[in-house]
Amino acid sequence: MEKYLVTKTSFLKLVDEQIKEGKEVVAPVRQENQANFRRIKSTAEILWGGPQTVVSAKSFVFPPKEELLNYETNDEVRVQPRVEAKPLILLGVHSCDINGMALLDKVFTEKNLDENYVKKRENLTVIGVECLEPCSPESFCYRKDSVLPWDGFDLFLTDLGKNFFVEVGSAKGESFLSGLGKKATQADVDRVKKIRRERDAKFDEKQRKLKPKLSDLPVLLKENYNSPVWAERGARCFGCGSCNMVCPTCYCFDVRDCVELDLKHGIRARWWDGCMLTDFTRIATGEIFREDRGARLRHRTYRKDYYLFEKWGKSFCTGCGRCGKACLTKVVDPLDIANEIYERSRSR
Numbered sequence: 001m002e003k004y005l006v007t008k009t010s011f012l013k014l015v016d017e018q019i020k021e022g023k024e025v026v027a028p029v030r031q032e033n034q035a036n037f038r039r040i041k042s043t044a045e046i047l048w049g050g051p052q053t054v055v056s057a058k059s060f061v062f063p064p065k066e067e068l069l070n071y072e073t074n075d076e077v078r079v080q081p082r083v084e085a086k087p088l089i090l091l092g093v094h095s096c097d098i099n100g101m102a103l104l105d106k107v108f109t110e111k112n113l114d115e116n117y118v119k120k121r122e123n124l125t126v127i128g129v130e131c132l133e134p135c136s137p138e139s140f141c142y143r144k145d146s147v148l149p150w151d152g153f154d155l156f157l158t159d160l161g162k163n164f165f166v167e168v169g170s171a172k173g174e175s176f177l178s179g180l181g182k183k184a185t186q187a188d189v190d191r192v193k194k195i196r197r198e199r200d201a202k203f204d205e206k207q208r209k210l211k212p213k214l215s216d217l218p219v220l221l222k223e224n225y226n227s228p229v230w231a232e233r234g235a236r237c238f239g240c241g242s243c244n245m246v247c248p249t250c251y252c253f254d255v256r257d258c259v260e261l262d263l264k265h266g267i268r269a270r271w272w273d274g275c276m277l278t279d280f281t282r283i284a285t286g287e288i289f290r291e292d293r294g295a296r297l298r299h300r301t302y303r304k305d306y307y308l309f310e311k312w313g314k315s316f317c318t319g320c321g322r323c324g325k326a327c328l329t330k331v332v333d334p335l336d337i338a339n340e341i342y343e344r345s346r347s348r
Contacts, residue, residue: 005163057100127173
């Protein structure tokens with residue numbers, strides 16, 4: 001991985017030039033007391049630190065609503081697949097969101113290649129930024145080994161004052177830099193290592209503790225399928241699905257046909273869906289397989305820290321903390337759940 005030292009002035013000027021040329025650049029911007037990804041007209045709009053965005057960067061590769069095909073049923077049936085993907089620079093992405101997309105890359109390319117996702121991903125330039133301070137009280141990225149990106153970025157920036165320390169993650173990222181800056185020296189690398197050690201100590205002090213070992217979570221959950229934690233927390237859950245909607249790694253969707261009034265034209269589209277919603281497991285005859293909210297909460301937690309963790313070797317919770325922040329009754333936070341189950345299992 002190539003590493004460069006680039007002055008902030010020259011890097012931001014490069015991005016502003018891209019914007020002037022008509023390139024679409026999206027970055028976190030402040031909106032009242034929150035932050036959201038928005039298309040920017042200037043790098044002066046960018047919010048580099050916290051708070052984190054309400055919705056994750058996932059929406060740019062896996063939109064909340066997406067048309068998959070158009071169809072026409074006149075004398076013959078005509079079907080036209082629809083793949084919308086345009087070049088996009090996504091700037092200022094935190095590691096938890098980069099890692100979320102890296103996990104989605106595995107899911108959407110595993111067996112049945114998802115062309116809509118893949119095309120969007122190919123057209124996306126991801127420029128991450130290192131968090132040197134916790135971005136929210138709810139975040140616990142350090143506990144999930146997610147404070148740095150695992151994969152899936154083109155450039156990754158670390159703030160060194162007047163300069164950015166830039167790590168290149170792809171040929172696309174190298175091309176974006178266009179020879180800007182100079183190659184980092186060993187002294188630059190050592191300085192960044194020192195900054196990261198200090199940052200880790202700060203995050204370790206400020207972020208909530210994960211009492212079990214991260215690698216032990218799949219076994220812990222497997223052994224506590226019948227824990228009273230699920231029913232107790234489920235009794236307080238509203239089943240609103242907010243946790244699913246803000247999560248950077250939830251990837252379930254519902255597919256619907258929308259037919260026009262002439263009954264001859266229509267579209268097939270997909271919408272985000274979530275395992276915490278009542279209708280998620282409703283079948284055609286009306287039965288719901290996980291009607292109990294505690295069972296839904298258990299399923300969501302198992303997906304993050306048991307089933308997919310075992311399959312891919314990484315937790316499917318990147319510690320962004322959005323679900324805990326969005327939850328109205330504060331019952332879904334994976335770290336809180338793991339700690340409670342761990343404490344109860346030790347006291348038995």
